Amino acid sequence: MLSGGVGGARFLRGLREHVRSNLPGSQINAIVNTGDDMWLTGLRIAPDLDSIMYTLAGENDETRGWGRVGETERVSGELRAYGVGWPWFTLGDLDIGTHITRSHLLREGQPLSAVTDHITARWDLGVRLVPATDQEVETHVLVEGGELHFQEWWTRHRASLPALGFVQRGVETATPAPGVLEAIAEADVVLVAPSNPVVSIGTILGIPGIRAALAATSARVVGVSPIIAGSVVRGMADACLAAIGVETSAEAVALHYGARSAGGLLDAWLVDNADAAALPTIEAAGITACAVPLWMRDPGTSARLAADALAV
Ligand code: GDP
Numbered sequence: 001m002l003s004g005g006v007g008g009a010r011f012l013r014g015l016r017e018h019v020r021s022n023l024p025g026s027q028i029n030a031i032v033n034t035g036d037d038m039w040l041t042g043l044r045i046a047p048d049l050d051s052i053m054y055t056l057a058g059e060n061d062e063t064r065g066w067g068r069v070g071e072t073e074r075v076s077g078e079l080r081a082y083g084v085g086w087p088w089f090t091l092g093d094l095d096i097g098t099h100i101t102r103s104h105l106l107r108e109g110q111p112l113s114a115v116t117d118h119i120t121a122r123w124d125l126g127v128r129l130v131p132a133t134d135q136e137v138e139t140h141v142l143v144e145g146g147e148l149h150f151q152e153w154w155t156r157h158r159a160s161l162p163a164l165g166f167v168q169r170g171v172e173t174a175t176p177a178p179g180v181l182e183a184i185a186e187a188d189v190v191l192v193a194p195s196n197p198v199v200s201i202g203t204i205l206g207i208p209g210i211r212a213a214l215a216a217t218s219a220r221v222v223g224v225s226p227i228i229a230g231s232v233v234r235g236m237a238d239a240c241l242a243a244i245g246v247e248t249s250a251e252a253v254a255l256h257y258g259a260r261s262a263g264g265l266l267d268a269w270l271v272d273n274a275d276a277a278a279l280p281t282i283e284a285a286g287i288t289a290c291a292v293p294l295w296m297r298d299p300g301t302s303a304r305l306a307a308d309a310l311a312v
C-alpha cells in the first residue's frame with residue numbers, strides 16, 4: 001500500500017484485520033510518505049510514519065485523531081519557555097521519546113528505513129512500514145513571496161495561505177528506500193490508500209523510480225478515493241488539490257492519477273456509493289470503477305473497505 005498518515009493508517013488497520021482473518025500468511029508492506037518530515041529542536045519528526053505506527057499499535061489518540069493516547073506536553077512547555085521550536089507545533093512527551101530514538105539512530109549513521117525497522121519492532125504492527133526514501137526530501141509550499149515547509153503551511157496556517165504549488169526539495173537525487181521497489185515488483189496487489197493525492201501519494205510518486213516500478217508490476221493497482229461527495233472527509237486536502245488545479249471530486253482525483261493503460265497509476269478506483277454517478281466517466285478513462293461505502297468509521301468498516309478493494 002502507498003500511504004500517507006491518518007487516512008492511510010485507518011485503511012491499513014482495516015486491511016490488516018481483513019488479511020488476518022482471510023489471508024493468513026500474507027505480508028502487508030506500507031510505502032509511506034516522508035515529505036512531511038523535518039528537523040525541529042534537533043529532532044527528526046516523521047508525522048506519517050508515526051501516525052501509522054501509533055494507529056496500528058492501538059496507541060493513537062482516537063478523540064483528537066493524531067498523536068499518542070494519554071499524552072502530556074511538559075517538554076513542549078519547556079521548549080516554549082526557552083524560545084525554541086515552533087510554538088504552534090506541540091509535541092507530546094511520549095511522542096518526543098519516539099523522535100529522540102529516531103534522531104539518535106539517524107545520527108549513528110543508520111538510514112531512515114533501518115531506523116524505522118528498529119522503532120516499529122517494539123510494537124506488534126502486523127504491517128512492515130517502509131519510508132518512500134531514505135533521503136531527506138521535504139515538501140515545501142510555494143506562496144506569494146516565498147516558500148514554507150509543508151508543516152508550517154498545514155499546521156500554522158491551516159492551509160489557508162493560497163498555495164501556488166508544491167516542491168519536493170532534493171527529490172532529483174533521491175532514490176527509493178531499500179524494499180520499496182521489491183515490494184512493488186513482488187506484490188499480489190498494490191493498493192493506493194485514500195490519502196492526500198498531492199502531498200502524500202504525490203510525494204511518493206515523485207521519488208525517481210517509483211512510478212516506473214508501478215507501471216511495470218504484474219500486480220493490479222487499486223486506489224480508494226479520499227474524496228466523498230465532493231468533500232475531503234477529514235482535514236484540508238482540498239486546498240492541496242486546488243493548488244494543482246484538480247477539482248475536489250472522486251472522479252477528478254481518478255483522472256489526475258490516470259489509467260495505468262494510458263501511462264498513469266490506476267487499474268481500478270473505488271468511489272463512495274454517493275459518487276456512483278461518476279462511474280461511467282472513470283470507466284471511460286480506462287479505469288475499472290466500483291461504488292462501495294468509503295467512510296472508515298471504525299476498524300470494521302475499514303476492514304470491509306479493504307475486502308472491497310481486494311475484490312475489485
Ligand atoms: P495525513 O498524512 O495525516 O494528512 O493523512 P493521509 O494523507 O493519509 O490522508 C488524508 C486524507 O484521508 C484526507 O484528506 C481524507 O480525504 C482522507 N480520509 C480520511 N478519512 C477517510 C475516510 O473515512 N474515508 C475515505 N475514503 N477517506 C478518508
Ligand code: CA
Nearest residue numbers: 004005036048
Ligand atoms: Ca501527512
